[in-house]
Amino acid sequence: MTPTTATPSAPLSTLSHAPPWPLGFSSGGVAAGIKKQGVRDLALIHGDAPLTAAAVFTKNLICAAPLQLSKANLVASRGKISALVINSGCANAATGAEGFARAQRATTALATLLGVNATTVLTNSTGVIGVQLPIDRIERALPALVASVQSGSCETFARAIMTTDTRPKWSTRTIQWTDGETSHTCRVTGVAKGAGMIHPNMATMIAVLATDAACTPQQLDNHLRAAVDRSFHRISVDGDTSTNDSVFALASGKAGAAPAPELAAAFEAVAQDLALMVVRDGEGFERGIEVRVYGAKTGSDALQVARTVAMSLLVRTAVTGGDPNWGRILAAAGRAGIAFDPNMIRVSTGGIELFANGAPTTSDPAAVRGAFTADTVAIELHLAMGSASDVFWSCGLTKRYVEINADYTT
Amino acid sequence: MTPTTATPSAPLSTLSHAPPWPLGFSSGGVAAGIKKQGVRDLALIHGDAPLTAAAVFTKNLICAAPLQLSKANLVASRGKISALVINSGCANAATGAEGFARAQRATTALATLLGVNATTVLTNSTGVIGVQLPIDRIERALPALVASVQSGSCETFARAIMTTDTRPKWSTRTIQWTDGETSHTCRVTGVAKGAGMIHPNMATMIAVLATDAACTPQQLDNHLRAAVDRSFHRISVDGDTSTNDSVFALASGKAGAAPAPELAAAFEAVAQDLALMVVRDGEGFERGIEVRVYGAKTGSDALQVARTVAMSLLVRTAVTGGDPNWGRILAAAGRAGIAFDPNMIRVSTGGIELFANGAPTTSDPAAVRGAFTADTVAIELHLAMGSASDVFWSCGLTKRYVEINADYTT
Numbered sequence: 001m002t003p004t005t006a007t008p009s010a011p012l013s014t015l016s017h018a019p020p021w022p023l024g025f026s027s028g029g030v031a032a033g034i035k036k037q038g039v040r041d042l043a044l045i046h047g048d049a050p051l052t053a054a055a056v057f058t059k060n061l062i063c064a065a066p067l068q069l070s071k072a073n074l075v076a077s078r079g080k081i082s083a084l085v086i087n088s089g090c091a092n093a094a095t096g097a098e099g100f101a102r103a104q105r106a107t108t109a110l111a112t113l114l115g116v117n118a119t120t121v122l123t124n125s126t127g128v129i130g131v132q133l134p135i136d137r138i139e140r141a142l143p144a145l146v147a148s149v150q151s152g153s154c155e156t157f158a159r160a161i162m163t164t165d166t167r168p169k170w171s172t173r174t175i176q177w178t179d180g181e182t183s184h185t186c187r188v189t190g191v192a193k194g195a196g197m198i199h200p201n202m203a204t205m206i207a208v209l210a211t212d213a214a215c216t217p218q219q220l221d222n223h224l225r226a227a228v229d230r231s232f233h234r235i236s237v238d239g240d241t242s243t244n245d246s247v248f249a250l251a252s253g254k255a256g257a258a259p260a261p262e263l264a265a266a267f268e269a270v271a272q273d274l275a276l277m278v279v280r281d282g283e284g285f286e287r288g289i290e291v292r293v294y295g296a297k298t299g300s301d302a303l304q305v306a307r308t309v310a311m312s313l314l315v316r317t318a319v320t321g322g323d324p325n326w327g328r329i330l331a332a333a334g335r336a337g338i339a340f341d342p343n344m345i346r347v348s349t350g351g352i353e354l355f356a357n358g359a360p361t362t363s364d365p366a367a368v369r370g371a372f373t374a375d376t377v378a379i380e381l382h383l384a385m386g387s388a389s390d391v392f393w394s395c396g397l398t399k400r401y402v403e404i405n406a407d408y409t410t
Numbered sequence: 411m412t413p414t415t416a417t418p419s420a421p422l423s424t425l426s427h428a429p430p431w432p433l434g435f436s437s438g439g440v441a442a443g444i445k446k447q448g449v450r451d452l453a454l455i456h457g458d459a460p461l462t463a464a465a466v467f468t469k470n471l472i473c474a475a476p477l478q479l480s481k482a483n484l485v486a487s488r489g490k491i492s493a494l495v496i497n498s499g500c501a502n503a504a505t506g507a508e509g510f511a512r513a514q515r516a517t518t519a520l521a522t523l524l525g526v527n528a529t530t531v532l533t534n535s536t537g538v539i540g541v542q543l544p545i546d547r548i549e550r551a552l553p554a555l556v557a558s559v560q561s562g563s564c565e566t567f568a569r570a571i572m573t574t575d576t577r578p579k580w581s582t583r584t585i586q587w588t589d590g591e592t593s594h595t596c597r598v599t600g601v602a603k604g605a606g607m608i609h610p611n612m613a614t615m616i617a618v619l620a621t622d623a624a625c626t627p628q629q630l631d632n633h634l635r636a637a638v639d640r641s642f643h644r645i646s647v648d649g650d651t652s653t654n655d656s657v658f659a660l661a662s663g664k665a666g667a668a669p670a671p672e673l674a675a676a677f678e679a680v681a682q683d684l685a686l687m688v689v690r691d692g693e694g695f696e697r698g699i700e701v702r703v704y705g706a707k708t709g710s711d712a713l714q715v716a717r718t719v720a721m722s723l724l725v726r727t728a729v730t731g732g733d734p735n736w737g738r739i740l741a742a743a744g745r746a747g748i749a750f751d752p753n754m755i756r757v758s759t760g761g762i763e764l765f766a767n768g769a770p771t772t773s774d775p776a777a778v779r780g781a782f783t784a785d786t787v788a789i790e791l792h793l794a795m796g797s798a799s800d801v802f803w804s805c806g807l808t809k810r811y812v813e814i815n816a817d818y819t820t
Binding site for chain 2: 059060061062063093094095096097098099128129130243313314317318320321323326327328330331333334335339340342343355357358359360396397398399401402403405406
């Protein structure tokens with residue numbers, strides 16, 4: 001088996017139409033009446049045959065009922081599942097034993113309709129915390145949901161899981177390889193919902209990465225964790241971790257065994273596309289921030305400095321204002337808890353050096369201002385402590401963010 | 411020696427007039443022209459005789475030049491100093507060797523005027539980062555500064571160290587005790603400048619705690635660290651640590667040896683008054699937050715949960731909106747990295763229980779809304795893991811905060 005190419009398709013910004021699911025997947029979505037009338041709020045992914053599954057769940061101790069159930073089902077099914085059902089409009093979090101029972105009722109009813117074992121159904125919910133799931137409405141809508149399922153475009157599914165996202169989020173990559181004389185193709189397609197508005201208690205990032213490559217549960221889990229670590233774990237809109245955050249990976253195997261390095265790269269690329277879309281559709285988004293740290297002693301040092309700078313409220317408000325306050329970048333790095341020599345660190349923005357040798361460097365004020373008013377402000381720090389590097393993405397903190405999260409009252 | 415009382419004077423909110431310094435202290439302030447014309451920007455505290463000194467400095471790696479000098483002088487003088495000089499309008503941070511040399515020139519010139527050793531002068535600066543100190547203007551203003559010094563009220567000093575604080579911050583406590591037949595009194599007076607506006611790179615919290623009680627440098631250091639730990643280390647406006655943050659403690663000894671527990675309590679009370687004033691004069695302040703955590707396994711667990719909840723952007727925006735989004739409190743506690751049982755934790759606000767036994771508790775919505783629109787929103791979490799507790803103070807995140815920190819451009 002000789003991989004010839006790992007063709008990356010265009011990044012999502014240029015994908016105005018929803019890409020197709022990989023082979024072996026179909027999906028659907030209906031309005032169950034959980035959200036206001038007529039809006040699709042119940043979505044299903046179904047495998048034509050059993051799907052290999054892996055998942056990364058929120059680390060929040062307050063873990064929503066559907067995620068507790070999905071964790072248990074992943075174990076019980078040994079990573080071979082039939083379907084994933086997601087509702088928006090209600091998070092079913094902080095709902096106690098009753099919440100767990102309702103999640104179980106939903107998956108059991110769906111399993112009966114599909115003629116599969118209930119432990120092969122995964123689920124998640126997104127919406128208000130502390131409200132019980134309207135299980136009667138969901139049960140009534142399940143037959144129509146199953147009937148709505150079709151292969152092809154991921155659009156219906158991507159739209160049905162949206163809460164207050166302003167746009168659906170999808171991305172895809174194809175991989176081509178040859179095996180002797182035979183040419184093969186497989187695909188990784190991902191969809192996500194972000195935090196278009198985290199309100200009243202909506203704080204759920206959900207993503208699904210689907211592939212028709214063949215993987216064991218362990219291989220899929222490895223690809224998923226590596227991809228999530230380089231994407232969703234490298235972004236922040238407000239530093240809060242939701243009770244329902246989850247990323248699911250599903251593999252149908254219909255396209256055969258793709259070369260592992262290319263498959264890993266495709267998972268990472270799709271996950272990174274989706275993560276950046278989540279940031280750019282974050283509450284009150286106006287301007288992006290990308291912080292790259294070089295010359296750290298270890299990777300975790302690099303990440304810690306990058307994250308601290310990217311999440312600093314003073315850096316984030318300066319970016320919103322397009323204000324070249326590089327002193328705030330330096331001050332944030334200095335409190336990250338990572339050792340470096342203040343006389344050796346170099347700071348630049350948009351490629352313009354701002355601080356080196358312990359003192360401000362002479363630069364062109366107009367160019368510096370230009371770097372701080374770019375669509376994405378690109379910040380670089382060179383720690384001069386080693387050779388590890390990392391990157392973290394966030395966005396300017398805006399008045400609109402505060403407005404969205406404060407002014408809406410229940 | 412029998413302490414009879416440790417009379418706490420009224421908290422500062424009721425102190426419309428500046429309290430006096432303790433015996434043995436005098437202070438002054440002048441306009442040196444560092445800030446725009448006519449505004450006092452150079453302040454001096456002077457001891458009638460050598461003062462015992464201790465200090466807590468920023469942990470930021472990017473430590474401002476005047477703090478580097480003060481650290482060295484505290485060691486060289488063995489904690490016995492003559493004066494503390496503070497300028498506003500320029501932080502002298504991220505200014506390299508030239509910045510250190512200029513700080514040294516200022517303290518040396520002042521020492522010559524006072525006829526003391528230069529190592530007995532402490533200093534700090536507050537204002538813009540990355541700009542060299544206008545040392546000529548400071549040297550020209552020093553004779554007038556020394557001439558302005560008088561005992562009594564701390565008002566001139568408290569006003570001269572303000573940057574964009576909207577009001578001066580002071581507090582005082584007196585302690586009375588008897589030693590056989592003789593009755594004694596000593597005083598702790600504190601002043602502070604906060605973060606009325608952290609802009610363009612103003613991010614300096616400076617406080618001075620002065621007492622006429624007699625202390626060794628080690629005793630004073632102990633009192634200072636304990637007081638700072640229970641006050642300034644328990645507040646946050648934006649989570650950023652400045653390059654110039656510092657709290658100085660000075661003791662003249664003129665009132666003799668006060669009982670240690672009462673002196674410690676007075677230091678803590680004055681520091682806590684000042685810390686809360688700093689929060690309440692924080693950028694765009696509208697509503698306070700007080701988070702108390704009980705039943706933690708350890709004190710550091712309690713602090714970690716309290717800090718995570720108090721600093722959560724989602725909690726802080728909900729408080730601004732007066733929105734009873736208690737799910738955000740729970741979600742913040744759940745991501746604090748401290749183990750607890752979601753079915754055992756109890757959450758209440760303003761004394762009203764909101765979550766217990768793993769599910770929302772029935773409550774009166776109007777009362778809950780009242781608790782979230784209080785002047786200070788009082789949040790309590792009971793972890794049911796042990797008996798340790800702690801408290802942390804912050805404030806709602808407001809549109810005005812973003813405006814102040816984003817819209818002002820250099």
